[in-house]
Amino acid sequence: MPAKKSTRPAARELLFGNLWEFDPAPESAPAFIAPRYGLFINGKFTAPKSKKTFDSISPRNEEKLSEISLAGPADVDAAYQAAAKAFESWSRLPGTERAKYLFRIARLLQDRAREFAVAETLDGGKPIKESRDFDVPMAAAHFFYHAGWADKLSYVTPGRTLAPLGVIGQVIPWNFPLLMLAWKLAPALATGNTVVLKPAETTSITALKFASILQDAGLPPGVVNIVTGAGETGSAVVNHPLAAKIAFTGSTAVGKAIQRTLAGTGKRLTLELGGKAANIVFEDAPIDQAVEGIINGIFFNQGHVCCAGSRLLVQESIAEKVLSKLKIRLKTLRTGDPLDKNTDIGAINSKAQLDRISELVASGVADGADLYQPTCDLPKKGFYFPPTLFSNVTQSHRVAREEIFGPVLSILTFRTPEEAVEKANNTHYGLSAGVWTDKGSRILKLSTELKAGVVWANTFNKFDPTSPFGGYKESGFGREGGKQGLLDYATLI
Amino acid sequence: MLNTPSLRQFLNDIGTVDAVGIEERVAKYGTRSIKKSAKVFGLTLATTMVDLTTLEGKDTPGKVASLCLKALHPHSDPTIPTTAAVCVYPAMVKHAAKYVKGTSVKIASVATAFPSGQAPLKTRLAEVRAAVADGADEIDMVINRGAFLAGELQLVQDEIAAVLEACGSSTLKVILETSELETYDNIRAASFLAMQVLRPGDFIKTSTGKTSDNATLGNNQVMLEAIRDYYFATGIEIAMKPAGGIRTAKQALQFLVAVKETLGDAWLTNTRYRFGASALLNDLVRQLVKEKTGAYQAPYTFSESSSAY
Numbered sequence: 001m002p003a004k005k006s007t008r009p010a011a012r013e014l015l016f017g018n019l020w021e022f023d024p025a026p027e028s029a030p031a032f033i034a035p036r037y038g039l040f041i042n043g044k045f046t047a048p049k050s051k052k053t054f055d056s057i058s059p060r061n062e063e064k065l066s067e068i069s070l071a072g073p074a075d076v077d078a079a080y081q082a083a084a085k086a087f088e089s090w091s092r093l094p095g096t097e098r099a100k101y102l103f104r105i106a107r108l109l110q111d112r113a114r115e116f117a118v119a120e121t122l123d124g125g126k127p128i129k130e131s132r133d134f135d136v137p138m139a140a141a142h143f144f145y146h147a148g149w150a151d152k153l154s155y156v157t158p159g160r161t162l163a164p165l166g167v168i169g170q171v172i173p174w175n176f177p178l179l180m181l182a183w184k185l186a187p188a189l190a191t192g193n194t195v196v197l198k199p200a201e202t203t204s205i206t207a208l209k210f211a212s213i214l215q216d217a218g219l220p221p222g223v224v225n226i227v228t229g230a231g232e233t234g235s236a237v238v239n240h241p242l243a244a245k246i247a248f249t250g251s252t253a254v255g256k257a258i259q260r261t262l263a264g265t266g267k268r269l270t271l272e273l274g275g276k277a278a279n280i281v282f283e284d285a286p287i288d289q290a291v292e293g294i295i296n297g298i299f300f301n302q303g304h305v306c307c308a309g310s311r312l313l314v315q316e317s318i319a320e321k322v323l324s325k326l327k328i329r330l331k332t333l334r335t336g337d338p339l340d341k342n343t344d345i346g347a348i349n350s351k352a353q354l355d356r357i358s359e360l361v362a363s364g365v366a367d368g369a370d371l372y373q374p375t376c377d378l379p380k381k382g383f384y385f386p387p388t389l390f391s392n393v394t395q396s397h398r399v400a401r402e403e404i405f406g407p408v409l410s411i412l413t414f415r416t417p418e419e420a421v422e423k424a425n426n427t428h429y430g431l432s433a434g435v436w437t438d439k440g441s442r443i444l445k446l447s448t449e450l451k452a453g454v455v456w457a458n459t460f461n462k463f464d465p466t467s468p469f470g471g472y473k474e475s476g477f478g479r480e481g482g483k484q485g486l487l488d489y490a491t492l493i
Numbered sequence: 494m495l496n497t498p499s500l501r502q503f504l505n506d507i508g509t510v511d512a513v514g515i516e517e518r519v520a521k522y523g524t525r526s527i528k529k530s531a532k533v534f535g536l537t538l539a540t541t542m543v544d545l546t547t548l549e550g551k552d553t554p555g556k557v558a559s560l561c562l563k564a565l566h567p568h569s570d571p572t573i574p575t576t577a578a579v580c581v582y583p584a585m586v587k588h589a590a591k592y593v594k595g596t597s598v599k600i601a602s603v604a605t606a607f608p609s610g611q612a613p614l615k616t617r618l619a620e621v622r623a624a625v626a627d628g629a630d631e632i633d634m635v636i637n638r639g640a641f642l643a644g645e646l647q648l649v650q651d652e653i654a655a656v657l658e659a660c661g662s663s664t665l666k667v668i669l670e671t672s673e674l675e676t677y678d679n680i681r682a683a684s685f686l687a688m689q690v691l692r693p694g695d696f697i698k699t700s701t702g703k704t705s706d707n708a709t710l711g712n713n714q715v716m717l718e719a720i721r722d723y724y725f726a727t728g729i730e731i732a733m734k735p736a737g738g739i740r741t742a743k744q745a746l747q748f749l750v751a752v753k754e755t756l757g758d759a760w761l762t763n764t765r766y767r768f769g770a771s772a773l774l775n776d777l778v779r780q781l782v783k784e785k786t787g788a789y790q791a792p793y794t795f796s797e798s799s800s801a802y
Contacts, residue, residue, distance in 0.1 A: 012724065012725055012728050014721065014724075014756060014757040014759070015757045015758045015759055016753075016754075016757045016758065017757070017758045019758035019761055020531065020534055020535060020538070020749070020753055020758070020761055021531060022525065022526075022527060022528075022531045023527075023528045023529040023530055023531040023532075024528075025526035025527075025528050129524055133524070284509075286508065286509045286510050286511035286514060287508055288508075288510070288514075288515070288518075288718050289510070289511040289513075289514025289515055289518070290514075292514055292517070292518050293514065332753075332754040341524070341525075341526035342525055342526055438509055458511055458513070458514065459513065459514065459517075
């Protein structure tokens with residue numbers, strides 16, 4: 001046996017040491033990221049009229065990945081003009097023809113899945129395990145699913161059919177860059193709309209790479225236009241007079257601002273905003289699987305998930321047991337280089353987000369909550385934050401009220417089901433919730449009482465193209481996915 | 494234990510298992526990427542954990558002799574360690590003793606009317622005593638699944654206690670035969686029934702290898718978590734042996750990752766974890782030699798057919 005020493009701990013403790021340390025296992029497939037990207041307008045990559053660019057860096061080591069064009073108002077206008085022109089023929093194309101394009105896009109994405117997964121990880125910082133096993137396959141699944149709908153629009157509602165709206169302006173976030181693009185593009189294209197899409201400024205690369213898939217698929221020019229940039233570009237996209245509808249996923253503050261500017265314009269709007277989901281664990285729950293679900297609920301994608309289970313509500317009688325099992329489980333989570341195949345928690349998306357997480361965690365400590373972080377060696381360069389638990393949290397703490405959007409779990413307790421529902425609903429948000437119990441009737445009861453767009457039972461963070469996703473209250477309105485998602489991109493005739 | 498509690502009452506105490514959740518958990522073990530020196534360490538460790546097994550009606554003293562020699566010298570490469578034990582029927586214990594007594598390789602023997610256990614308790618105990626008398630260091634018993642499924646939990650536990658007594662100083666491994674218990678809840682309950690009477694260092698074991706469904710990452714995980722919970726409750730360290738169906742080195746590494754991430758470093762040793770297997774050793778050695786030489790050797794280098802050691 002190779003001689004590596006491990007020391008036995010004293011009292012009833014499990015030792016998760018370095019007896020069998022895994023060697024680095026970096027994903028080596030090339031990402032094919034161009035040094036510079038233009039704007040994708042009318043089927044071609046074009047230099048920005050604004051003549052401005054900005055750098056896209058990798059949060060994994062802060063190295064520059066590519067130079068991205070900054071779209072000004074003139075560029076956004078060009079994109080809308082191209083989309084409006086393309087709409088004339090695209091909207092009249094038979095559904096079967098539009099379906100062919102969507103199927104082709106889905107297959108091309110599958111063909112290049114590994115390359116896209118690596119690019120997504122480099123650009124956004126999520127573990128390669130997740131971009132490879134979740135983001136890219138799920139993005140392809142959304143195109144496949146909506147390809148199936150394209151020629152069946154007259155069967156969505158009995159006696160009526162769906163007509164497209166026109167040019168859709170879409171603004172997407174940085175947490176699931178490619179997947180959010182798929183969630184937005186697939187239903188819009190299936191229903192015969194054309195699109196101007198703006199990815200988040202920190203994660204433009206997979207959207208721009210995706211443009212090459214659109215070219216390979218032979219999608220008619222102008223049907224999809226991708227303009228890159230930050231808030232100002234986004235506001236130009238939202239405010240353009242040719243937009244028939246705006247679809248936005250992002251923060252509640254920006255969502256509210258968009259809603260204000262669109263008031264009275266007649267443009268349609270769907271918003272998918274923040275969340276502060278409650279994960280409710282009853283004493284009869286299968287504890288080990290609940291612990292696994294809690295971990296998956298909050299540490300998936302470093303907690304950069306709008307529906308993350310960031311508030312754990314656990315019944316008082318088992319609170320201590322659950323907390324101690326969570327701590328043990330945290331010891332085997334691997335935080336570090338997202339490109340390593342064994343990494344469970346990767347890099348925080350940006351310096352700004354890392355600062356925000358640090359600030360909120362400091363406020364939790366100041367408010368008097370108990371902090372727990374496992375010891376882990378974080379890489380020197382890049383943006384990293386260790387998985388964090390807060391116990392003894394009360395409803396008034398900022399860590400229990402504000403969306404942290406990071407790997408931070410706030411643990412609260414409850415005594416009765418009624419109290420659990422009350423605490424779970426005591427938030428401005430209403431995107432998702434989780435219920436853990438062996439009692440089926442309780443799940444059904446709670447699912448109607450919890451004001452959340454999705455209620456997961458004995459699982460968490462499960463997505464499917466067939467299942468509509470969206471929120472209540474300040475988590476937004478409109479649904480994405482399923483039959484309901486189609487209706488938000490069409491008018492009934 | 495209380496007086497003959499129902500399974501439901503027992504599960505209230507020890508907690509239940511969600512099948513979907515546990516299978517999702519164990520699927521993640523398969524995504525761990527184990528390379529270079531970590532791979533060599535894992536393969537070597539797995540080799541030291543093998544209970545090299547032959548349990549056939551056609552076993553002969555000659556077959557057992559070559560099995561023992563293979564356990565002692567899995568390969569001409571001296572850096573490849575010996576296995577933990579050989580595992581044979583009681584009638585073969587004395588033949589195995591000739592080769593491995595006094596070496597690092599232990600003699601394990603299945604007893605208690607293996608694999609069905611459908612014999613009077615008196616007969617089963619006599620079989621255990623005979624195997625121990627012939628030199629068995631370890632006894633692999635089967636639980637009374639009929640009694641378990643009929644709800645006679647106390648009887649199941651009493652029988653385990655009786656076998657334990659018959660073992661004397663030999664280590665006991667309690668085979669739950671997971672595929673006949675069928676549900677994860679049952680497997681967890683049976684694990685606790687056994688652990689409550691076992692000594693530190695005794696084993697719970699998944700299967701006989703004689704049914705269609707044997708060791709899986711799922712039932713392995715349920716049992717590892719039972720061992721962990723029991724350890725925290727009592728301080729008693731129970732060992733684990735998955736058996737049957739683990740044929741490749743890759744599978745063995747996934748089971749070891751489960752141990753590493755559930756019970757930690759203290760269980761990554763052959764006094765706490767074993768593989769009951771016959772074909773596995775060949776693949777472990779094949780992969781170890783491949784790591785060293787960079788090339789796969791011809792199958793006959795590893796006495797490929799498991800019936801031709």
